[in-house]
Amino acid sequence: MPSSPQIFDSAATIADAIISRVGRKIVMALPLGLGKPNHIVNALVHRAMDDPSISLQIFTALTLEVPRPSSDIEKRFMGPVLDRLFEGYPALTYATELHKGTLPPNIQVNEFFMQAGRWLGSPRQQQNYISANYTHALRYVLETKVNVVGQLVAPSPSRQQFSLSCNPDITLDLLDARRAGKADFIFVGETNEELPYMAGGAEVGADEFQLLLDNKELQFPLFAPPREPVSLADHAIGLHVASLIPDGGTLQIGIGSIGDAVGQALVLRHKENDAFQKLMAALDARGNDRRPFREGLYGASEMLVECFIDIIEAGVLKREVEGVLVHGGFFLGSRTLYSRLRNMTPEERARISMVPVAFVNDLHGEEEKKRAARKDARFVNTAMMATLLGAVVSDGLEDGRVVSGVGGQYNFVAQAFALEDARSIITVRATRNKDGKTMSNIVFSYGHTTIPRHLRDIVVTEYGVADLRGKTDGEVIAEMLSIADSRFQDELLEQAKKTGKIASNYEIPEKRRHNTPERLLGAVADAREAGHLPLFPFGSDFTEVEVSLMPALSRLRHATRSDLAKMLLRGGPETDEARRGLERMALAKPEGLKERAYRRIILAALSS
Template sequence: MPTQCTTKPLILDHIEQCVDEIIQRLGKEIRVGLPLGLGKPPELINALYLRAKADPSINLTILTALSLEKPVAGSAVEAAFLTPFVERVWADCPDLLYAVDATNSQLPANVKVQEFFFKPGSRMNNLAAQQNYVSTNYTTAARDIFNMGCNLTMQAVCKPGDGPATHYSLSCNPDTSIELVRMLQASGRTHLVVGVVNQRLPFMGHSAVVPANVFDVVVDHSRYYTTLFSTPKLPVDLADYALGFYTSALVKDGGTLQVGIGALGDAVVHALALRQTDNSNYCNVLNALNRPNASQVFAEQIGGHTPFDGGLYGATEMFVDGFLHLMQTGVLKRKVYGHWALQKLINLGRCNPQQLEPTVLDDLAEIGVREISPDDFSVLKQHGLFKEGVLHEGVWLVLPNGQRVLANFADKSTRIALQASGLGRSLKQGIVLHAGFFLGPGSMYSTLSNMPETERDSIHMLGVEHVNQLDLNPVLYSEQRTHARFINTGIMVTLGGAVVSDGLDDGRVISGVGGQYNFVSMAHKLPTGRSILMIRAVRENGQGDAPSSNIVFSYGHCTIPRHLRDIVVTEYGVADLRGKSDSQVAKALIHIADARFQADLLAQAKKAGKIESDYEIPAEFLNNTPGALNSSLGQFVGSGVLAPFPLGSDFTPVEWALAKALKRVKARAASTPKWKLAMKALLAANPPASAQPFLERMNLLQPDSIETKVVRALLLEELKAQGEINEALG
């Protein structure tokens, strides 16, 4: 039953009551802003969506990004593999019903879904999704959702303990919510802010914590403490690893890191961790890549290959589990602080956070800190520059011994008095990671929840208005983000240096720009910042189609314009494009293209007059082939240095073996005449004992149809080829 408080919020214990409250207060024109990804409260949005499906007089618009869906089997064979996996990994995590209907083009006429980011490739042929897509930088998403008439926000939250709460944590998604609520409150627009408690969310502090009265309604009952949506790891192949290792050598000790989700992000993280924990093997992999001398020199200039002494600090919109891995391996350990002058002194080596020297006050005065405002005092005291007993009163500082001095570092007597009895011993509450949202495997959520509070407090979740740009505090953020390496992925790059990351030249949207543009732009604004865009050189199209180059002469769509070109990395090397001429850029990109496409790219560039007619590609770049890559890095797979899942996996060993084999089974079945498949099934030998775990997992111990017998026969052959089955078949 609802518990009515004298002040906000109204506490309810059932979702349906909340839907009633929403319709009663807002009427039937509802435009709901949902957080990206994990922060959506599935039970509430499902109940509201079902109410709209049942009542055509309700006009519901859902404004969001990245609506996560569980994998769905396309055949009985896929179902046999997927169903147990889905049940184990996602358990009682609810489906987002509007997303399921959107995928199947079954949304009712009175419901519209407008998204600014899709799961990559998931909406390519969905006409409604393509037509309702909103292109916006992540930094301006809250503004745009507000301007689209949002009058309802809802978010999954958690509380610090059992019982009534005076405050809640936005946990995984303070990225746009805080800004959007601020706009709604300032506008005078009739609106509702709703929270749904899920105590499986890790309680994140700092900016993610909001007072209870931010919410108009909170739904809190243990039935809604359901399994969090997770993103199982993808395997990392040799091309991914090559990209990751090339990129890792561009990261400078004492610098700043942004990296994203997926196999390429995992490859970078693994390489950085190996650089720290097993530097010998790290260097062996780099050497095996046969980097040209100029590339090695460039990497040493802006990055390095040695272990991390000062460590890295993370400033990223997306907090992926790789950052936890880097914390655990001692890479992510550089702490930053919330006052520009303090951070500047640390960067200059004039302030040791572990041991404050009296001269730090003189140095603060020297670099321009004079009058100490209440805000300055609060931040400096929070970080331990002042002892606990020091107070700020008007124009005075009151020391623990009762002495009153001017709140001004320019006053020598103030500095002397503080040095004697008011200076702290060391800095505290430093931050190793600022991030806008998190999403990852289930192990990430449990690690965060079980992490000691002091360690978890070194992670600060906050809005993308802070993380994705410099505008709100350019002096502080520039000092914190020294030697920033903003690492993102792209789909294609043109010989002019423009990068395609979110769509095709026919107008179809693959994913969305997200924060990529903001980070690339920020890299150009920071004195020591660099943007690194990782792109697979070649695309294997499958289904018998020939592979194609992801380095192209030109393309009819771009995400990052050519004037923001910086560093591009493929599995064949690094191209430094910043400040280079068009001819130099085109040559550098051809040098890291797949060898099968280099001649054609060079011919196009020459025809367009972008490269001189007598130019020839140097011999050192002509061996850019998958075979050469396998020869270089294959040795490290067997030794375990380059494992398929360097950061862990939700697959069991049997499932991973099956996943690899089933992919090839599907390809063989599609390319083999049906009569041959039938003969194979009829003549198939009896399976050996070692095949039993695999067949049992796929429900193929006793196949009962020609189709399942074909699958079993092909599967056994592939498992034997993989070395999973040692005995002869039959």
């Protein structure tokens, strides 16, 4: 007979029950991102911190932490935003102690995907990182002899059914492994009524749990990062990508502002096609898929990125596969995403199916059905850099330090080669700013790669599309040079010629010699003025005043010391908009030399 879980209303008592059941050596698996049962995890960590005889190993990914502003000006801007968005969210104690250097050695945290850049300065976490494709994480969890699996879950009113909601990703397969006798662990849940109740495959019975923390007093707001602003370069990348998506095809999108840019471009293509066609001409885009969607797209994406909801509502994502518009392995997003999912009718939510990550990231298992469903697939993911020979750098630095992780990117690139008529599209911003200096993200070579050059396919920057599949090394270099920022093209071409990888008499075509931010701005200025390329295409968690401050603060973030000195001398006019911005930054009535300097610099940045 199925058994009901033991119910607890205290995190401390459920932690004691876990130790009583499995002993003092705890190997605990937690979902990636949002689905962590924070109160349970924190209680166990405190038990292990107080008692060195307890060994606690945590296997997880994407430990979510509230952003930490790096400068005083950034704190003035982001402080109120962070208070507004994250008030009441319980920080994970193991992360806090790791940052302080006070997590004892009897507690070990292994992640296979890190919050981007958060642990670059932590030797301990760099050493404890496990490099893995998302689909391989299940195997590694099982090999650790996991004895506790913990998850945040959405309860049904009867408490007889629970939804894994945001994270069925690996948990469903772990439960299958336990039923098959391949694993022996207790399943521990913590309820959270803010989690959208995703039914179907994400739903499990109460009898799957051994222990359950269920207390209305312990409900907490979900981690909800604000939607990122979409830059002009991001919009240009999104437009190029949108012209590569065939009607009736399959779409996967990765996390970040470029994903929102792709979503906005697809909506523009479908609903305001004349404006989209005009932009394609202005950008000299190579993609031929430019008409509105008749059949529409189907989504098969590791992450249910927020813009999927928007493109469903816009009528872009409308091709159903067995009654489903999009299959996703996990989700994480703004408060708006969670409320939209919660407020859908059960029928609307049923068309968004949360499934094991192995289902979307791989073809194994029901392969014929997957191949039939994933016709004309386009897998869109973002990278940090790409080399002239088409290798892609997405997760780490050449000194070995990990920025984030491989996640599912390799899975989707491999799938693009395994499926007929599928393509991998890697998006890369052509440049980045470091310490006030502009640097190229198209490089000749790099000491670390995420996607090797033998899997090179399509690379997109704001300056265009490089189609690399099946081409020779010389042809690939020519393609990559054509989408590099023109300030770096000569140096890159010279490097390629020195190594003999491109003909010594090769010249970059004149039409590709004008890849500059100024030309890009000119090409899209009318569309920007018309509102087709908004800073926040699908809504924002920021106030109107905060949004108006963002361009100025971006200029300050990228400014050199010399730039800042000039701004300090120049200052700027106190318009009504500027006064509202100063008020928001608590600089309307500055006190002391530092605040007066901040005030002048911000006025200068606002007037630039």
